[in-house]
Amino acid sequence: MTSAADVNSKTVLNNVRVFDGHRVGEPVTVVIDGGVIGTDPSGAQIVEAGGAVLLPGFIDAHVHLDGPGQVEQLAVHGVTTALDMAAWPPDMVASLRELRGTADVRSAGLPVIGPGGLHAKVLPAEAVIHGPDEAEAAVAARVASGSDYLKLVLEAPGEGGPEAVTAKAVVTAAHMQRMLVVAHAASPGAYAMALDAGADIVTHIPLGVPLSGHDVGRMVAQRNVAVPTLTMMEGIATATGNGGAFAAALTSTSELHAAGVPILAGTDANDTPNIPFAPEHGASLHHELELLVRAGLSTVEALNAATALPARHFGLADRGVIAPGGRADLVLVEGDPVADIAATRAIRRVWCGGVAQPLPS
Numbered sequence: 001m002t003s004a005a006d007v008n009s010k011t012v013l014n015n016v017r018v019f020d021g022h023r024v025g026e027p028v029t030v031v032i033d034g035g036v037i038g039t040d041p042s043g044a045q046i047v048e049a050g051g052a053v054l055l056p057g058f059i060d061a062h063v064h065l066d067g068p069g070q071v072e073q074l075a076v077h078g079v080t081t082a083l084d085m086a087a088w089p090p091d092m093v094a095s096l097r098e099l100r101g102t103a104d105v106r107s108a109g110l111p112v113i114g115p116g117g118l119h120a121k122v123l124p125a126e127a128v129i130h131g132p133d134e135a136e137a138a139v140a141a142r143v144a145s146g147s148d149y150l151k152l153v154l155e156a157p158g159e160g161g162p163e164a165v166t167a168k169a170v171v172t173a174a175h176m177q178r179m180l181v182v183a184h185a186a187s188p189g190a191y192a193m194a195l196d197a198g199a200d201i202v203t204h205i206p207l208g209v210p211l212s213g214h215d216v217g218r219m220v221a222q223r224n225v226a227v228p229t230l231t232m233m234e235g236i237a238t239a240t241g242n243g244g245a246f247a248a249a250l251t252s253t254s255e256l257h258a259a260g261v262p263i264l265a266g267t268d269a270n271d272t273p274n275i276p277f278a279p280e281h282g283a284s285l286h287h288e289l290e291l292l293v294r295a296g297l298s299t300v301e302a303l304n305a306a307t308a309l310p311a312r313h314f315g316l317a318d319r320g321v322i323a324p325g326g327r328a329d330l331v332l333v334e335g336d337p338v339a340d341i342a343a344t345r346a347i348r349r350v351w352c353g354g355v356a357q358p359l360p361s
Contacts, residue, residue, distance in 0.1 A: 009354070010034070010044040016054040016332065018322050021308050022300060024053055024338050032328045035354040039324050052348055053336055055303065056320050057081060057329025059310040060285050061227045062203050062266030065096055065105065070271065070281045075103040076359065077282025078344065080329035080352045083266070083314060085182065085203065086111045088124060090145040097146075101355035104329075106314065108151035108182065112138050112170055116160020119153050122272065129162055132169035139173040149180040149314070152199060156189035167197040180314065182227075191215055195222060201313065203227040203266060207237050207245035211252040216259050225262045225313050228253045230291035231284045232268035235277030254296040262313060263297065265289060265306035286345045299341045328354035 015027040027049075031038040057080025065071060065084045074082050084107035087093045096105040113119045113127045120128060129138050142150055152170055155161030162170065167183075174181045175198070183199035185191040187206050194202045195218045202219070205211075205228035219226065230249060237246040257263050267284040279287075285306065292302040311320025318327040330351045335343030350357040 010038065010041075011047055011354075011356075012041045012044040013047050013049050013054065013330075013332070015051055016049040017051055017336075019053060019055045019303060019338065021304055021321060024336055027051055030054060030322065030330075032330070032351060032354050034328075036328050037322060037324050037326045047349075049332060049348075053333050053343070054322060055331040055333060055337070055344070056307040056322055057327075057331055057350070057352065058265070058285055058306045058344075059083065059314075059316070059320065060267055060269065060288075060306070061264040061310045061314070062229050062268050063281065064268070064270035064272065065107070066092070066271065068096065068099060068102075070269075071096060071099055071103045071105060073281040074269075075282070075350060075352050075357045076347075077285065078331040078333075078347055078350050079103055079282050079285050080331070080350065081106070081310075081316065081319060083310065084108065085151050085184075085268075086123070094146065100353070102352050102357070104327075104353065106148040106316075108149055109142055109145050109147035111151035111153050111184070112142075112162070113153040114155065114161035114163075114166075117155045119155075120160060129166060129170065131163075132166045135166065135169035135173045138170060139177055139179065143177055143179070147179070149182055150174045151182050151184065152194075152197070153184040154190040154193050154197075156187040157193070161190065161193075164193055164196060167193055171197045171199055186233075188212070188215075195219065195224065198222070199224070201225040201227060201264075204229050204268075205233055205249045205252050207233055207242070208248050210248045211255065213255075216252075216255050216261070219256060219261045220259050225264060226253070226256050227264045227266040228256075228292075228295075229266050229268040229288075230295065231279045231288045232277060234291065235279060239276040250291075250295045253292070257296055257301070262309050263292065263301075263305050264310045264313065265292060265302070286342075289341050289344055293341050299338050302341055303337060303344075
């Protein structure tokens with residue numbers, strides 16, 4: 001993927017305006033020293049930025065990966081960390097984690113699912129859990145395979161997902177192993193079940209019916225985090241001829257945000273055949289930011305939803321902000337995305353762990 005010389009090189013970015021999580025500042029110099037942000041510019045290659053804006057590399061908090069091509073596609077669009085929510089077999093996942101000079105991959109590996117519903121048709125049999133007595137073994141298997149967090153797929157009651165008692169047992173077992181639990185919940189019933197079970201992060205947002213005030217309040221009280229995947233929900237609503245249902249997803253996201261629930265940017269980017277919609281890896285993250293702004297987040301909050309916040313809530317302490325010693329995941333863009341979120345699309349250069357990426361075609 002890249003040579004030792006690429007990784008160990010030093011680059012100085014002159015006259016960049018850095019987004020610091022609050023605003024875009026005045027022009028400064030940023031040093032890329034090997035794979036991290038440095039402080040000593042001596043001996044560096046100089047890149048003149050001319051006042052372009054430098055952002056922390058984007059983190060997509062919900063993708064699906066099955067090969068290195070998707071990882072490279074994420075990187076050229078500024079997504080320097082991919083949080084995969086379902087990938088197998090373990091050796092393939094391990095190979096993606098070992099890639100260097102491109103987007104960094106973390107993965108749930110094989111999710112935990114129920115015996116029925118759509119997911120049971122597309123995931124291998126070893127993903128299925130039949131009852132609470134299998135919870136500890138299911139979690140142990142994910143730990144053994146190297147999962148970075150646990151993905152629990154919940155369905156509306158009676159639709160083939162794990163039953164409530166099973167979901168609770170899985171979350172309890174995962175927390176005993178100090179694993180973060182991300183719950184798939186695309187319906188109001190599944191959303192309530194995720195909160196009942198004690199999941200940490202809830203991904204997706206229901207179409208058609210906004211979340212109840214009670215569940216919004218529980219998200220706040222339980223300190224939950226939301227990854228609405230608005231790009232995916234919009235795509236499903238449109239593909240199924242029910243575009244109006246997306247309004248409820250925007251409303252729920254707005255209400256969660258107004259209540260103080262952390263909102264993370266995730267797209268559900270995937271190449272899975274025979275599903276209603278498949279967001280494109282990398283490019284869809286920029287649309288997700290625009291939809292978050294449409295849902296009521298400020299441009300600053302939307303940028304943080306794809307940088308500092310996913311880094312914080314997924315325990316990635318070395319990224320999400322631009323600071324000395326941090327991982328050199330950087331996106332240089334024309335224009336000011338604080339003034340116009342669409343400026344994130346105008347990418348001049350991306351660095352993943354200090355390695356410059358090809359420009360998007």
